[in-house]
Amino acid sequence: MEALDTDFKKSVFDAALKSFEQSDNPLRLNNLATGLRELIRLVLRDLAPEAGIKACSWYKPEVDKNGNEMITRSQRIHYAVHAGLPIDFVQDTLHVDIKKTTKDFNTLNGTFSKFTHIEEATFGIDDWKADQFAEEALEIFSSLYETIEDCRASTYRAMEEYAKDAVEDELFSSVISELDQLATHYTVSQVNMEDLDLTMDSDRIKLAIAGTVDCDFQYGSSFDVERGDGAESSGAYPFTCKYEADIKTPSDLGLVFDSLKIDNSSFYE
Secondary structure, eight states, X not given: OTTXXXXXXXXXXXXXXXXXXXXXXXXHHHHHHHHHHHHHHHHHHHHSOHHHHHTSTTOOOXXXXXXXXXXOHHHHHHHHHHTTSOHHHHHXXXXXXXXXXXXXXXXXXXXXXXXXXXXXXXXXOOHHHHHHHHHHHHXXXXXXXXXXXXXXXHHHHHHHHHHHHHHHHHHHHSOOHHHHTTSSEEEEEEEEEEEEEEEEOSSEEEEEEEEEEEEEEEESOHHHHHTTSSEEEEEEEEEEEEEEEXXXXXXXXXSOOTTOEEOOGGGGO
């Protein structure tokens, strides 16, 4: 199970199952559910550390009923899903529904209460009913993790597409010296993205893209080509692009591409 990514979490999970297997323990179902709920807390804590959350531009301190500052479950979900990206950018530009994810997570998490709370319905119940409840509790545990991971994956996919569009705009609309020096005129016919690595934390967004750009070249003027004194050709050349910026302003992506490099060496071979 992906959520159990450390030996400690695996040990807690095994202990929760072991507790449920104690058929003579009337609290075995409650212990299982409590162990699973604690595991979800550990998963969220690791996906969204307190220091990272507090460093985000969207972070606003919240307090508990005693006035003590606290990190809420909602804040952890936000960080786990989109790190330091501004919430309005995630919702309005990337079109990722964070509110629904948070609501779904809280609803699923709330259902654990009927298992963790000691009531007649969950205390000392027969084996058949206990197995049913245990299966449901395990499904909820899995769904809680998948709710976060699915939204997280959607955010990264959307951000990757946003970044790809920015690189394509740069290649299609700007004069690229490595291409411009190869012919009198050139046009980019297609951009092929092959590898993309995107990382985000509380304050930085880093992007590395590699691919190829297909180009059409013209030697001489259009009139020269028409009368046979010019020529036309095409070629494909690899490119790389690295970008790092303040995550508070992700919409600036594409405005600065000093690291966009095209390898035109094959042209001279």
